[in-house]
Amino acid sequence: MRRSRLTRQLMATTLPIALIAGSGIGIATADPMLGRSMSSYGLPGGIDTPTAETLPDGSLGATLSLSDYARRGNVFFQALPGLTTVLRYGRVDGIQDFRQEGFISDRSLDLRYQIVDEDGWRPAVAVGLQDFLGTGVYSGEYIVATRNVTPTVRASIGLGWGVLAGNPRVIDVRDEGGTPNVDDWFTGGAKPFASVSWQVNDRLNLTAEYSNDIYEARYSNGNVFQQGDEPGSKFNFGASYRFGQNYEAGIYTIGGETIGAQFTIALNPREAAFPSGLESAPAPVRPRPAPAQDPEGWSGSWSQDPTAQPAIQTALATGMADEGMLLEGMVLQPTRAEVRLRNQRYIAQAEAVGRTARLMTRALPPSVETFVITSTSDGMPTSSVTLRRSDVERLENTEAGRIAAASTLSDAAAGAPGLVTTQGLYPRFRWSVKPYLDLGIFSAEDGLTHEVGAEARASYEIMPGLIATGALRQRAFGDIGQRGPGIPGERGEYYTPEEYEADPGLETTPEGVPRVRSDTRMYTGNSSPVIPELTLAWYAKPTPTIYSRVTFGLLERAYGGVSAEALWKPANSPLAFGAEVNRVRKRDFDQLFDFRDYEVTTGHVSAYYEFTQGFTAQLDLGRYLAGDEGATVTLTREFANGWQIGAYATKTNLSAEEFGEGSFDKGVTLSIPLGWATGQASRDRVSTNLRSLSRDGGSRLDVNGRLYDRVRESHTVDLYEGWGRFWR
Template structure:
């Protein structure tokens, strides 16, 4: 049964719409049918075939599988309760490319969406796209249903197209990949597939599946490759064993004579190794004495004593310092106190606010009823939470929602009357020395690359908002060596560093695009110390809801110059708007103080919106490092414990040919707070960007200290998302 072009166009438009519409409705339903094990493709499934199962919402998992047919490394994220996204890097054996190694390295991307969960007689149903952004080695689509037959036996059956039907798509040898192959979706005659899993016990599960995959790849130049030996049968068998909370190993056979092994790890943001954390308990709220017991304190006459505020401010500053916070300034009257704090310890700003409120009840005289806690970032006030002291005393042992309802959040005033800066706060010097690790993954040419060394970093805050920052790195070892960009028309061949340095004309691609990122390997492999960053930054708040930043110096390892930014972001709004302009020049490859000839003025305007479910959308429109113009859309999901996982896509006025392999820029970002793994409170994070290619189109400047990420921590949407930790 061959689908018509009209059918394929309908699927191409309605499937993405179903994913968006379903994401809005699926949040309210019960947990979907959860996977018993991962397939070798990184989705919930049997062995090679998918099922209609999902992972627990928010799960980040990695799967490595090995057989004679392929070696696959998959990174999967349960982006929504029903939506699973998979980024895959695979070595596919039996296929030759320009390297003539007998295998190819392939990148691909999948989407798997559970339309319905199992309910009553109705099975769970899912639809999926496999390898719809790659070159198409694994290209296929499916509709699959899964149902529990008994409490331990689960069956799945579906219809597959493409490789899932044993009908591999013809791969265009000139295709750069990176664009959806919409015309192939659900095309050709589908074939059925299925699997049965038996949960023997809490650890062991056995799987049998029927698969049509013949492990063949066909190219437009007429070449056909068999990926290993052709399977003797359509029956595959596997056994999976779980150990610990997050790990699984598996052994399987494909077609009866080819064996494989698999390892999976799954991390759920909601299942931290130390769910309650290891931080020390906060000081309890101190209830005020009766007026008769402290008539002077209740009368407010103490406020006339010029020594009262300095003593109170010093005591409160010392107590906050023990909590990992800095009391930057304080305004105090007989019945109102405002403190301005810098949170240096807690991932959730609500926890810093809650602990500050507790300490204020212990440090302030009884007549002070109104408590105002103003958060700051880079010396700039960002928001003020106003509380009644009576409510803090009354609601200490209730749920956090009640104190949230009794509080108000508003934009912080630039400088209220009576604000006194704490002594010895500025100037302030900080430094650290620690190892660093640079990883490169999902590269078709290089596979896994790494570089290890030591980094010394220091900052000097001269006055509030003015900060000098620098870093010095020394490489110890690694396999990321210096090399020039690829030679056009000679895949796998690169210019030597000497060739690249000797010919300035090579710093532009044959298509006329400046090499702003495709020569990034020229900045690696230095055996001498390098300076990745050395900047002077000025942060300010010139008007209500308006923040500014000006940064100058060596902004990142490849560019130096001046970066200026303005942001409008009300404290109680989910919206934000900003603009940034940069005048930068390319640094020399030794990463010291010399520069190359290329310079550019670039920048963008940005719009931000925070959804209540923990999603943040950002749209940047403007000019990029290579002079191309376009837009970047970023969608990030953040959990209450600080996990951040996002995806971005950039399209500019460069054609797919001008951009090169990948067709346009895209990637995944991951940021995990160290507190999640260690249980110890910390604002430090492990952050990475998964991008298969470093191309020139859509390239942004990597400047630190952009305003939105600094400001939003203490604004209403994110603050209230973490409000459950107010009493922690």
């Protein structure tokens, strides 16, 4: 089979080094080679050069690096034990673009994979791609080996291409960025680089490196820009100091002449500020009395008393409410009890199930041996955990895995014979008033922008599954102002709001694509109250494995209409399939009750698969808001404590020219439970979607309440990922 050009390049240049690096015979397996300090590119490394080090699995953080050459803001994530990713936003000085400001704003993405870790005489070896999706200012590739020379001294040596070889790639002035230039990878000649680090003590690390970077940018129109003065030497030196477990500050010199500084904050989902949590301890299991001490309770004759179930249900509901849970309904029989649980407090559903099981031992008569705990979401029963009471009593002080092995998970039917709904539960009204903060980041035009205000939110549950929801926002201050989309052919220039509203023809791009998201800034900057959401939703479960949702109203700040969804998701299956269809119309820019002329029908069929270690893959195929058709691939990793980090990419039948800058839609999602930082049990989250551009292609409706996320937390993979909290 004929190998590709890239494959031949990799084999010719990197394979010999990999063979040499892996030829040592290991005598023992060392601890993972974790980075001692962060480079100015936001990866474990030297100053400007990479190493083969990694970070603790799951680490997430940011590095800000400042020098006369550039200001780099890097967001890094250790996606796998060997895979490190970095999303970068930088100001590169010395380069002129259409703004003629003496610098450009550049976005880039890096990937590094550690092929092997250090083992005996064998060094750790990694291969990396630098700025492989941006415009190419920092474009380069490398293979690097790192080894501990002594317990405190660590050395790295590698081969670099592109900027790492002092041979920056020629940037195509017509390139909008966002597509990998695969043909350029590992081309243009390689040069060696090296670094040495000395861990003086637990906090101080000193670094010296040999770097080829000449800080030059070359463009296809013949322009060559020097990013500051060319370094007078290829040797760089730096020092970093660690504060506690999460912070690092450093200074460095480039070429012995230019001084830089950087600051790093790193978080690990597995290392919470309050590892044991600050929530109150659960009620202990209450062992049953001997049959001779309670013959009526053991015989089951109590079930003939019509006042027994109301009293038991009231007592259990009170105990569950004290621990942040709702008892929606109950089936009580002499030897079996099923409770329907709504978890309002705990990020791990297993913790809510475990606390409910404890409370059942305290509220139910001794003849009840079988516990069925059915989780619910939006009025839909999602799964049932069946336990023997004797196992709960016997295993309370053992590891959670033993009670997991003694339990059974099954699909929950929509109805249950003999189910008694808890009195006074419906209708149910809830409301809150909170501040909000909207941030705009990674914008080459605007940098970091913000808006602060107050949001009132309310929900009214009319009956199980029928929920009215609304929100009202009032802006207080900020620099995210209303403006029209960019003027074609005039980079950095925008239509005024008045111009945009006066000419309906501007709501389509010159390429004929409806402006479904590129005019997002028209929905900002309102000084009057706005209604971002006002909906009526109906959730149902027609079969034990099929869920449905219909939502009507003002679905999001830019669109209103109707959204319908169905999901097939068995409780014990990692696989799920869904379908969604939406008929929506574009809202007016004041975000009240008026609409504009644009209408569209969108829809997707979706497949979901949950892997081990918290990974979930999602594939969506269908039609997007601009009428384009294509697919979105999403990969999300969720940790046992509720952290969720994901990445997605969307490609549709729009050409790169029709899509515009970025070529296709992509981004990173992050969701952190508040309880991780505060120690208090809470289901509240802080979530964001990091995307550099708001383009029309590949845009989906942002409707709340999609079924998969509502259902999966009580199903096999997600439930058992958090099963360690059953006895919390």
